[in-house]
Amino acid sequence: MIKVLFFARLQEELGKDNMELDTAGWTIDELKNWLEAEYNLDGVTQTMTAVNEEFTDGSHILASGDTVAFIPPVSGG
């Protein structure tokens, strides 16, 4: 299973902060496109993505046990 984390506006749009998905073997871009279509999750395709707490790109292939986080533009400081 893949654990997916949502923050800030994405979390509010979705109404939850995480989900478990059976998407091993998918790329990040495939996952983003699916989430956008399935949950009408506006803007998920424009976020940064971290896998296991490191930034990665859209071609990264997910493996079982990965934790994916969609990172909207950050605004700390």
Added chain:
Amino acid sequence: MTSNYFELTDQPIVTEAVIEKVKRREAGAVTTFIGTVREFTNDKRTLKLEYQAYQSMAEKKLADIGDEVYEIWPDAVAAITHRIGMLDISDAAVVIAVSSPHRKTAYEANEYIINRIKEVVPIWKKEFWEDGTSWVGDQLEKTHYPTGEPWKGEGHD
């Protein structure tokens, strides 16, 4: 560097404690940056702010920034504490302390750190305005990341 040089807290930040982490006999300068909650942005009034973080990754990214600083300015020592949760006007959201033998490095490294925090550390600010709320950095209005990755920083290739 030990990891508690780079931390998140849900309690008010004690500025002196952050400074103490970087003080040392070799240092002739300590710069401190305190990022505080601003009441007015242009004409819009903020009532309070909420900071949310991907905590484990945020602390790791703060430490990565510390590594970048060390690569660029090997004689600098940095400490960063960022607050999360609800903050009132004028509360400190972030405190950055940098020590170095000479002041130029402490000034430059400190500014580098706050700039990098605003680029790569997964922390988000929610504004509570008089007439509603919004997450700052809203991806429909501001920066987009078409490659999915942020800029990697001067300390990296």
